[in-house]
Amino acid sequence: MYAYDAFDHAFVQDRANEFREQVARRLAGALTEDEFKPLRLMNGLYLQLHAYMLRVAIPYGTLSADQMRRLALIARRWDRGYGHFTTRQNIQFNWPALVDVPDILDSLAEVEMHAIQTSGNCIRNVTADPFSGAAADEIEDSRVWAEIIRQWSTLHPEFAFLPRKFKIAVTGAEADRTAVKFHDIGLRMRRNAKGQVGFEVIVGGGQGRTPIVGITIREFLPKQHLLSYLEAVLRTYNLLGRRDNLYKARIKILVAETGAAVFTKTVEAEWERIHGGALTLPQDEIRRIEAHFAPPLLVAALADGGYAAARLESPDFAAWCRSNLFAHRVPGHAIVTISLKPAGGIPGDATAEQMEVIANLADQYACSEIRVTHEQNLVLPHVRETDLFAVWQALVAADLGTANIGLISDIIACPGLDYCNLANARAIPVAQRISRHFADPALVEEIGPITLNISGCINACGHHHAGHIGILGVDKHGEEFYQITLGGAADDDAAIGQILGPSVPYDGVVEAVDTIIQTYRSVRQTGERFIDTVRRTGINPFKEVLYADR
Amino acid sequence: MPIVKDGRIIEDEWTVLDGGDPLGLASSMPLLVTPDELKTHATSLSGFTRLGLKLEPADAVEAIAADLRRIELVVLVFPKFNDGRAFSQARLLRDRHAFKGEIRASGHVLIDQFGFLQRSGVDAVAMDSPLSKAADEAAIAEAWEREVTRFQGHYQPAQGDLSQKPSMGLRRWARFPPAVGLTAGAVVVHEVSCAAAWAY
Amino acid sequence: MRKPAIQVMTANRLSDGVVLYLAQDNQWVEQLAAARFARTDNAVEQLQVSADAAVHDRLVIGPYLFTVEAFGGEFRPISQREHIRALGPTVGTDMPAAPSGA
Numbered sequence: 028m029y030a031y032d033a034f035d036h037a038f039v040q041d042r043a044n045e046f047r048e049q050v051a052r053r054l055a056g057a058l059t060e061d062e063f064k065p066l067r068l069m070n071g072l073y074l075q076l077h078a079y080m081l082r083v084a085i086p087y088g089t090l091s092a093d094q095m096r097r098l099a100l101i102a103r104r105w106d107r108g109y110g111h112f113t114t115r116q117n118i119q120f121n122w123p124a125l126v127d128v129p130d131i132l133d134s135l136a137e138v139e140m141h142a143i144q145t146s147g148n149c150i151r152n153v154t155a156d157p158f159s160g161a162a163a164d165e166i167e168d169s170r171v172w173a174e175i176i177r178q179w180s181t182l183h184p185e186f187a188f189l190p191r192k193f194k195i196a197v198t199g200a201e202a203d204r205t206a207v208k209f210h211d212i213g214l215r216m217r218r219n220a221k222g223q224v225g226f227e228v229i230v231g232g233g234q235g236r237t238p239i240v241g242i243t244i245r246e247f248l249p250k251q252h253l254l255s256y257l258e259a260v261l262r263t264y265n266l267l268g269r270r271d272n273l274y275k276a277r278i279k280i281l282v283a284e285t286g287a288a289v290f291t292k293t294v295e296a297e298w299e300r301i302h303g304g305a306l307t308l309p310q311d312e313i314r315r316i317e318a319h320f321a322p323p324l325l326v327a328a329l330a331d332g333g334y335a336a337a338r339l340e341s342p343d344f345a346a347w348c349r350s351n352l353f354a355h356r357v358p359g360h361a362i363v364t365i366s367l368k369p370a371g372g373i374p375g376d377a378t379a380e381q382m383e384v385i386a387n388l389a390d391q392y393a394c395s396e397i398r399v400t401h402e403q404n405l406v407l408p409h410v411r412e413t414d415l416f417a418v419w420q421a422l423v424a425a426d427l428g429t430a431n432i433g434l435i436s437d438i439i440a441c442p443g444l445d446y447c448n449l450a451n452a453r454a455i456p457v458a459q460r461i462s463r464h465f466a467d468p469a470l471v472e473e474i475g476p477i478t479l480n481i482s483g484c485i486n487a488c489g490h491h492h493a494g495h496i497g498i499l500g501v502d503k504h505g506e507e508f509y510q511i512t513l514g515g516a517a518d519d520d521a522a523i524g525q526i527l528g529p530s531v532p533y534d535g536v537v538e539a540v541d542t543i544i545q546t547y548r549s550v551r552q553t554g555e556r557f558i559d560t561v562r563r564t565g566i567n568p569f570k571e572v573l574y575a576d577r
Numbered sequence: 578m579p580i581v582k583d584g585r586i587i588e589d590e591w592t593v594l595d596g597g598d599p600l601g602l603a604s605s606m607p608l609l610v611t612p613d614e615l616k617t618h619a620t621s622l623s624g625f626t627r628l629g630l631k632l633e634p635a636d637a638v639e640a641i642a643a644d645l646r647r648i649e650l651v652v653l654v655f656p657k658f659n660d661g662r663a664f665s666q667a668r669l670l671r672d673r674h675a676f677k678g679e680i681r682a683s684g685h686v687l688i689d690q691f692g693f694l695q696r697s698g699v700d701a702v703a704m705d706s707p708l709s710k711a712a713d714e715a716a717i718a719e720a721w722e723r724e725v726t727r728f729q730g731h732y733q734p735a736q737g738d739l740s741q742k743p744s745m746g747l748r749r750w751a752r753f754p755p756a757v758g759l760t761a762g763a764v765v766v767h768e769v770s771c772a773a774a775w776a777y
Numbered sequence: 778m779r780k781p782a783i784q785v786m787t788a789n790r791l792s793d794g795v796v797l798y799l800a801q802d803n804q805w806v807e808q809l810a811a812a813r814f815a816r817t818d819n820a821v822e823q824l825q826v827s828a829d830a831a832v833h834d835r836l837v838i839g840p841y842l843f844t845v846e847a848f849g850g851e852f853r854p855i856s857q858r859e860h861i862r863a864l865g866p867t868v869g870t871d872m873p874a875a876p877s878g879a
Binding site: 127 | 789791796
Binding site: 034037038041042045049062065066148178179180181182183184185186187188189190262265266270300305306 | 634673692695696697728729732735
């Protein structure tokens with residue numbers, strides 16, 4: 028993974044020093060809250076319902092075991108002993124004191140971490156494939172490009188005050204694991220007819236109030252032109268994006284209102300004037316960054332070292348292998364996804380103790396590297412098959428061994444009204460109730476692959492639009508109601524879910540989900556995934572059963 | 578109206594036409610006009626030797642590019658600090674059109690934006706100082722110095738960097754020490770207040 | 778005749794973000810039960826004055842008023858949001874009956 032040099036170290040320290048000064052000026056009264064707010068947001072510090080919330084950047088979801096240990100320390104020393112992994116591969120702390128944040132940033136800087144641009148109207152954390160450098164279906168490592176973009180976008184002077192936040196995702200495998208079409212810019216690595224690798228540039232996707240799937244404005248962009256092209260898109264957005272209405276300020280609105288053809292033409296015209304200049308990526312720079320992401324030396328295993336036997340002996344281990352492993356490019360290895368979704372648990376949360384268990388496992392079994400997924404889980408990217416049983420046992424002992432990746436209890440949920448200032452309804456207890464209802468591992472496996480996403484308000488941080496089942500909390504006359512959608516998808520067949528019908532009350536959600544699942548089981552064809560059934564039958568069968576008595 | 582420039586306080590010598598008629602004004606007086614006024618009064622202004630252009634955020638730099646050769650000053654308006662269009666306007670003026678005159682950010686600007694402004698090509702600021710206590714000119718001049726030199730290097734080329742050779746490392750295109758001394762800093766302070774509103 | 782709404786002033790402490798309620802003598806407390814309950818326009822105005830002073834003195838940020846109602850011998854927020862804000866996150870525990878549904 029990327030390792031800081033003296034320049035990078037100095038930079039984050041300068042930034043931490045800057046914030047320390049800004050906090051001091053705030054406390055001394057030299058800055059009002061109105062003036063301070065944009066500054067603290069640019070360091071990821073929000074004021075939420077109960078307290079401040081600090082969002083720490085985990086660039087493209089990659090962190091080292093030592094960095095994970097530092098996050099555990101921060102959770103213990105300055106927070107309430109836990110952290111929350113987010114749908115943008117970052118981590119959030121829910122209870123830091125403002126006066127402690129300068130110390131927290133210093134502590135992060137010591138391990139090459141920061142909270143730069145995790146909030147505010149600027150370019151946010153660039154996300155990438157959590158299985159980068161390991162997946163069998165990889166074309167190239169998307170993190171190389173995410174790191175290049177991260178550097179270029181860090182305190183970019185022209186783009187610090189955009190109309191609104193800006194989210195970029197990079198994917199480098201055959202299958203998309205980043206929801207690339209739901210980003211302001213999605214970059215999809217592809218091979219052209221000559222076998223060269225470049226980027227498909229997708230713009231104007233997003234969720235929130237107006238969910239839209241992004242459009243491709245350029246089919247193939249050669250690598251060396253990446254930054255100049257991004258600069259053209261960002262400059263176009265900065266100058267032409269709406270600033271009159273908070274809810275119409277994302278680039279997706281600009282693309283929709285301008286029209287794809289005109290928008291593309293505008294970007295291409297700007298790019299015409301800047302490409303070939305200082306932003307052209309030199310080969311040696313690309314190689315310099317690539318060197319940081321050279322895959323670890325893994326020896327292909329010939330014998331499985333007891334892996335098959337362990338699966339035969341332990342049905343629980345076997346079930347976990349079926350749901351939590353992904354094919355690694357090196358034979359005899361696996362990519363392990365650690366579920367942060369135990370039945371009745373808070374999706375995406377991990378205690379300091381759990382973080383340390385994971386850090387130790389990473390050191391011992393996974394080349395000291397950990398990933399964060401946008402589904403709020405963690406990944407050990409390089410585990411030998413012979414070690415899987417030991418890893419599983421350690422995870423189970425720490426309540427991290429739930430066998431449910433990509434299954435119904437692997438719920439994405441935003442913090443919701445329990446934590447968030449923007450929320451209309453709670454999301455976490457809904458997730459807890461659903462996961463408790465579907466706690467039986469056999470049932471969960473039998474239902475099969477399905478995504479269930481819950482948002483506590485229309486801002487859609489829980490990505491409900493992109494869930495096979497989506498749940499949106501709304502406030503109806505002061506009470507919590509939930510609107511259910513079906514058929515959303517975040518993968519290559521990106522789609523926005525359709526509303527099933529009138530919203531259901533808080534106490535009716537579990538039953539509604541159960542009804543939907545039973546309906547699916549009764550109409551599905553052999554081997555048909557939930558989403559495939561919905562695509563085949565449409566939402567009507569589900570609608571009819573769910574609202575039968577209305 | 579005082580300007581702080583390079584730690585010194587100097588006067589703002591510009592007069593804003595502000596809808597008036599240039600006829601009757603001395604043609605040697607520094608006169609600040611809008612793009613519309615430049616067109617409307619093209620004839621009367623043709624004799625003016627010191628002209629400045631005031632751009633609103635929505636004004637396209639392209640549209641006034643041809644006029645730049647006779648312009649000494651471009652003022653970029655910040656109705657609110659978070660309207661960041663001026664940063665792009667400044668970059669286009671410098672990088673695309675090689676404008677060498679003064680670019681002055683005017684309006685609701687935060688001290689903490691000085692670094693971004695300078696790197697975008699702005700070399701002067703006329704600040705509305707609404708709520709900030711550090712409103713005195715000396716403090717603001719000091720703040721400009723402090724903010725433009727705060728970071729030892731930067732991750733992206735910006736104004737003035739495009740043809741420079743950096744002093745450190747392989748990353749020709751990425752790392753530039755602060756461009757101190759490239760253009761002078763100048764700051765003007767007004768006493769107008771406006772409210773800040775920030776988006777989530 | 779309708780009873781006037783009972784208002785409480787709340788804010789977050791600047792230094793650590795803790796939820797506070799304005800009580801007697803311009804003190805800010807962490808427990809809603811100890812807050813000052815304003816029943817008249819005059820009382821509400823006094824809350825506002827105290828809140829503005831507390832902002833100026835850099836004690837609190839983002840003060841605002843919300844409505845409570847008398848219920849079972851105590852005052853409870855009308856809104857779900859303030860209810861959660863007063864009691865803390867509901868997750869991990871079963872939430873007491875929401876005031877609007879009680």
